[in-house]
Amino acid sequence: MLLSALIFLPIASALLVLVLGETQQRARQIALTAAIAELALALVAFVGYDTGSGGYQFTERFDWISAFNIQYLLAMDGLSAPMVLLNGILGLAAVLVSWNVKDRPNQYYMWLLLLQGAVMGVFVSLDLVLFFVFWELELVPMFFLISSWGTGRREYSAMKFLIFTFLGSAFMLAAMLTLYFSMPSGERTFDIMALVGRDMANLLVPTWLIFAGFLIAFAVKLPMFPLHTWLPDAHTDAPTAVSVMLAGVLLKMGGYGLLRINAGLFPEQMADFASPLSIIAVVSVLYGAFIVMRQTDLKRMVAYSSVSHMGFVTLGIASVAGTGTSLSSVGMNGAALQLFTHGTITGLLFVVVGLIYERTHTRHIPDMGGLAKQMPLIALGFMVAGLASLGLPTTSGFVAELLIFLGTFQVFGLATALAAFGVVLAAGYILWTAQRTLFGPSMARWGSLTDARPVDVAAMLVLIIPIFVVGLYPSVLTDVFAVGIDPIMAGFSLVGFGG
Amino acid sequence: MNIGIRDLFLISPELSVIVLAIIVVSLDLAVRRKGVVIAVAVIGLLVPMVAGVSVWSDIRTTGADTAFNGALVVDEFALYFKFLTVTVLALLFLSSSEYASRFHPFQAEFYGLLLLSSAGLMLLPAAGDLITVYISLELASLPVIALAAYNKTRLKSLEAGLKYLMLSAVSSAVLLYGFAFLYGATGTLQLVSFDPAIPAIGQMLMNGESSIPFGGVAVMVGVVLVVAGFGFKLSIVPFQMWTPDVYEGAPTPVAAYLAVASKAAAFAVVLRVFYTGLDPVASDWSLLFAVLAAITMTVGNVIAIAQTNVKRLLGYSAIAQAGYLLMGVAAYVGSGPDPELGIEAVLFYLAGYAAMNMTAFFVVMAVTNRTGDETIDGLAGMGRRAPLLAALLGLALLSLTGIPPTVGFIGKLFLFNAAINADMLWLAVIGLLNSVLSAYYYLSVVRVMYLRESDNPIRITLPLYAWAALAVTSCAILVLGLWPGGLLEVARQAALNLV
Numbered sequence: 002m003l004l005s006a007l008i009f010l011p012i013a014s015a016l017l018v019l020v021l022g023e024t025q026q027r028a029r030q031i032a033l034t035a036a037i038a039e040l041a042l043a044l045v046a047f048v049g050y051d052t053g054s055g056g057y058q059f060t061e062r063f064d065w066i067s068a069f070n071i072q073y074l075l076a077m078d079g080l081s082a083p084m085v086l087l088n089g090i091l092g093l094a095a096v097l098v099s100w101n102v103k104d105r106p107n108q109y110y111m112w113l114l115l116l117q118g119a120v121m122g123v124f125v126s127l128d129l130v131l132f133f134v135f136w137e138l139e140l141v142p143m144f145f146l147i148s149s150w151g152t153g154r155r156e157y158s159a160m161k162f163l164i165f166t167f168l169g170s171a172f173m174l175a176a177m178l179t180l181y182f183s184m185p186s187g188e189r190t191f192d193i194m195a196l197v198g199r200d201m202a203n204l205l206v207p208t209w210l211i212f213a214g215f216l217i218a219f220a221v222k223l224p225m226f227p228l229h230t231w232l233p234d235a236h237t238d239a240p241t242a243v244s245v246m247l248a249g250v251l252l253k254m255g256g257y258g259l260l261r262i263n264a265g266l267f268p269e270q271m272a273d274f275a276s277p278l279s280i281i282a283v284v285s286v287l288y289g290a291f292i293v294m295r296q297t298d299l300k301r302m303v304a305y306s307s308v309s310h311m312g313f314v315t316l317g318i319a320s321v322a323g324t325g326t327s328l329s330s331v332g333m334n335g336a337a338l339q340l341f342t343h344g345t346i347t348g349l350l351f352v353v354v355g356l357i358y359e360r361t362h363t364r365h366i367p368d369m370g371g372l373a374k375q376m377p378l379i380a381l382g383f384m385v386a387g388l389a390s391l392g393l394p395t396t397s398g399f400v401a402e403l404l405i406f407l408g409t410f411q412v413f414g415l416a417t418a419l420a421a422f423g424v425v426l427a428a429g430y431i432l433w434t435a436q437r438t439l440f441g442p443s444m445a446r447w448g449s450l451t452d453a454r455p456v457d458v459a460a461m462l463v464l465i466i467p468i469f470v471v472g473l474y475p476s477v478l479t480d481v482f483a484v485g486i487d488p489i490m491a492g493f494s495l496v497g498f499g500g
Numbered sequence: 501m502n503i504g505i506r507d508l509f510l511i512s513p514e515l516s517v518i519v520l521a522i523i524v525v526s527l528d529l530a531v532r533r534k535g536v537v538i539a540v541a542v543i544g545l546l547v548p549m550v551a552g553v554s555v556w557s558d559i560r561t562t563g564a565d566t567a568f569n570g571a572l573v574v575d576e577f578a579l580y581f582k583f584l585t586v587t588v589l590a591l592l593f594l595s596s597s598e599y600a601s602r603f604h605p606f607q608a609e610f611y612g613l614l615l616l617s618s619a620g621l622m623l624l625p626a627a628g629d630l631i632t633v634y635i636s637l638e639l640a641s642l643p644v645i646a647l648a649a650y651n652k653t654r655l656k657s658l659e660a661g662l663k664y665l666m667l668s669a670v671s672s673a674v675l676l677y678g679f680a681f682l683y684g685a686t687g688t689l690q691l692v693s694f695d696p697a698i699p700a701i702g703q704m705l706m707n708g709e710s711s712i713p714f715g716g717v718a719v720m721v722g723v724v725l726v727v728a729g730f731g732f733k734l735s736i737v738p739f740q741m742w743t744p745d746v747y748e749g750a751p752t753p754v755a756a757y758l759a760v761a762s763k764a765a766a767f768a769v770v771l772r773v774f775y776t777g778l779d780p781v782a783s784d785w786s787l788l789f790a791v792l793a794a795i796t797m798t799v800g801n802v803i804a805i806a807q808t809n810v811k812r813l814l815g816y817s818a819i820a821q822a823g824y825l826l827m828g829v830a831a832y833v834g835s836g837p838d839p840e841l842g843i844e845a846v847l848f849y850l851a852g853y854a855a856m857n858m859t860a861f862f863v864v865m866a867v868t869n870r871t872g873d874e875t876i877d878g879l880a881g882m883g884r885r886a887p888l889l890a891a892l893l894g895l896a897l898l899s900l901t902g903i904p905p906t907v908g909f910i911g912k913l914f915l916f917n918a919a920i921n922a923d924m925l926w927l928a929v930i931g932l933l934n935s936v937l938s939a940y941y942y943l944s945v946v947r948v949m950y951l952r953e954s955d956n957p958i959r960i961t962l963p964l965y966a967w968a969a970l971a972v973t974s975c976a977i978l979v980l981g982l983w984p985g986g987l988l989e990v991a992r993q994a995a996l997n998l999v
Binding site for chain 2: 065171
């Protein structure tokens with residue numbers, strides 16, 4: 002029942018906060034309690050996952066719609082356990098940075114908690130239809146959060162986000178239903194556990210079409226170039242907490258889906274598609290990084306850096322096409338780790354940008370300067386996030402990117418070299434931005450700004466701790482991820498790769 | 501031909517509805533207080549319910565039965581729609597009592613006409629021969645003409661009535677013409693006797709016998725004319741022109757009645773005629789329906805985007821929804837695997853559609869009744885002025901879009917399943933893309949409710965019984981979305997009568 006509790010604790014708290022949270026004080030008390038409890042539950046699940054025995058644990062299986070063999074099937078494996086933890090961490094950070102929300106606080110926290118619950122559902126569902134239900138469920142809170150509590154062109158951005166994701170998931174639904182009806186009558190199932198290792202030849206349509214259906218949905222979410230255009234808009238206009246959740250966990254759903262479904266169920270197609278995927282990855286990395294340079298809006302800058310960093314994830318996943326050489330899971334492990342680390346690092350970046358915006362009421366970089374004098378703590382947070390983002394050793398960003406490059410170099414040498422250039426660019430834009438906003442001559446107009454309050458420090462610490470823990474002792478995550486990645490790799494060797 | 505007690509027992513639900521209509525109208529002459537009339541109408545609907553249950557328990561044990569020498573077929577399929585019609589009618593009475601007070605002193609006739617029309621709707625799905633089809637259809641349509649023009653002082657209402665009258669007459673003529681061809685080709689009016697008659701013609705044609713070439717052609721012409729005739733009631737493209745005009749002009753309860761009850765019965769009779777009568781030529785009409793489905797949903801959704809009147813929007817939405825439903829009709833697999841999937845999906849979706857569309861209409865009725873403003877912009881500020889009503893309309897619109905965990909999602913899932921099972925992946929993909937398209941205009945309404953402020957101070961209140969009706973329909977959206985298994989099983993049992 003642990004996994005159900007993980008999903009329904011935030012959802013139940015959402016209803017509670019809607020009814021009882023009329024005042025801001027009460028609403029954030031309830032939301033904070035719920036978020037802390039959720040993080041505690043996530044920690045219990047993460048620590049309780051036994052890497053020794055591996056496989057799927059905490060399984061819950063009930064018939065949901067028996068006519069189509071649709072089940073309420075929850076389970077956690079090495080791939081989902083860190084994602085569950087990540088969602089717990091980011092959920093708490095999101096509540097903490099929302100401390101000052103005054104407009105309809107009860108509805109705001111309701112949507113935020115619903116969002117967390119839905120994302121949790123995505124990470125622990127092992128029935129395709131249930132996975133899809135949670136995947137879609139997350140759209141509604143996002144739509145309301147961006148359009149009602151956002152800034153700028155919030156309505157446009159909310160609608161764009163919704164239409165992009167919805168369009169992607171339409172292809173996913175078509176793919177999963179076709180897959181279901183391709184199986185002989187008695188063996189039809191949506192159960193991912195049972196589908197792993199099935200022969201995916203002789204379907205109703207060519208297998209690559211089904212593969213592509215899933216790929217499009219996840220590529221939109223990740224996002225991969227050229228399907229990324231919704232992301233900068235959504236990020237820019239979303240309230241801080243929503244940017245944190247969006248960068249921290251929602252994008253990760255795309256990477257998670259690629260690993261769980263595209264690589265897990267269709268190893269053959271994945272391997273065939275690895276080369277084009279590596280090209281898309283490199284383009285995402287470099288294009289994202291170059292665009293960042295041109296941005297004058299802090300949030301847009303972080304948003305495009307996400308596009309760039311998610312390119313590393315794609316590259317790591319593409320590295321499985323190691324035909325000829327011995328199959329190595331290093332790149333894929335790196336990709337999975339990058340999902341987690343980018344979640345915490347970019348989450349922290351958005352927290353810091355949000356704190357700055359709250360004080361200066363601008364995100365226009367040229368208007369800022371010397372902020373470190375007035376707000377040293379926030380500046381410190383920015384520097385931690387920035388340095389982790391550019392991959393400084395001792396931070397988690399370094400470990401993930403190193404693993405990805407180690408894994409891909411033997412397979413796609415040129416692509417890796419080009420992508421590594423993205424790290425150089427990252428160093429450039431991060432340091433340049435820090436210099437322009439935090440340092441340099443201080444401006445008179447910012448003289449009266451105050452530094453972070455305790456609650457802001459708490460929000461930053463929630464994210465800084467995992468950055469350093471994973472940076473200094475990566476095995477805490479990589480050992481768990483490895484347990485989840487190994488079965489996927491086994492699928493690749495079954496279809497003759499790396500033999 | 502002798503009519504026995506058993507025949508009367510089998511049509512007791514319809515008889516009791518007609519008797520109730522007479523009682524309601526005559527009671528109005530004797531009683532001054534209109535509330536009594538409404539109470540009698542609503543409570544009186546328990547009689548056909550009970551009659552329906554007793555017929556149902558009877559045929560559960562003895563199997564499907566026919567009445568009046570095969571003119572009526574009483575099976576679970578027919579009963580499914582009787583229950584649906586009576587339920588819809590009861591909810592409609594509850595919610596529209598306030599609206600109907602404007603018809604003073606002709607409220608009782610309003611209810612009486614609705615009751616008479618629904619007696620026709622209850623007979624339609626049970627039709628065993630073409631004569632019954634036609635008579636039931638006219639019984640259902642003629643009162644609606646008067647009802648559509650019931651706002652006698654409003655020009656648009658009169659226009660709606662006249663439009664419905666003209667197009668109803670034309671479509672009936674086309675339908676009759678088609679029936680004449682079918683009768684000429686097969687020599688029988690009974691649907692069950694079509695089966696043997698039609699293949700004989702096909703066989704003769706195949707053998708190259710030139711003596712009766714007329715028969716084969718006649719069946720084809722008949723099928724096309726029948727599709728056209730029914731197409732009007734189903735409001736499928738290109739017979740949809742009347743729908744938005746009548747929905748806009750007619751009193752809102754009548755529009756809701758047309759959109760929900762009338763449409764359900766029309767789908768029922770189409771399923772009955774085509775699946776039991778014309779299945780030998782299924783390969784022809786199933787493709788015809790598939791193409792019409794694709795065109796209908798696309799046209800409905802595209803034009804809906806441009807609407808500014810909320811009732812017209814619901815009209816175009818009804819056209820698009822008819823397109824989705826038509827997918828299920830088109831998904832004929834004959835002796836293939838799971839032949840009941842298409843019918844079952846249509847039956848399930850019709851019930852879910854009734855819940856979500858009635859919720860939408862009830863809220864719109866409540867709001868426009870107070871404000872007198874039928875534009876979408878008139879809904880501005882609903883999120884603050886009437887938070888509960890806004891939330892319910894939002895729920896209904898999300899369900900119409902097909903976002904989980906609502907019945908709209910599950911219902912569409914079943915329809916797509918049926919299409920893919922019938923080897924019509926292309927149709928399912930078009931349906932999915934249409935869902936994305938529809939998200940835009942459904943959510944635009946949500947956007948107006950929550951993001952536009954209004955200086956209109958009118959608070960929207962509802963009488964208790966209208967709240968009761970809304971509670972039933974909106975709970976049904978969620979309950980059927982979360983636990984669809986029960987209703988699906990009922991729909992399956994009903995569907996099995998036709999395959």
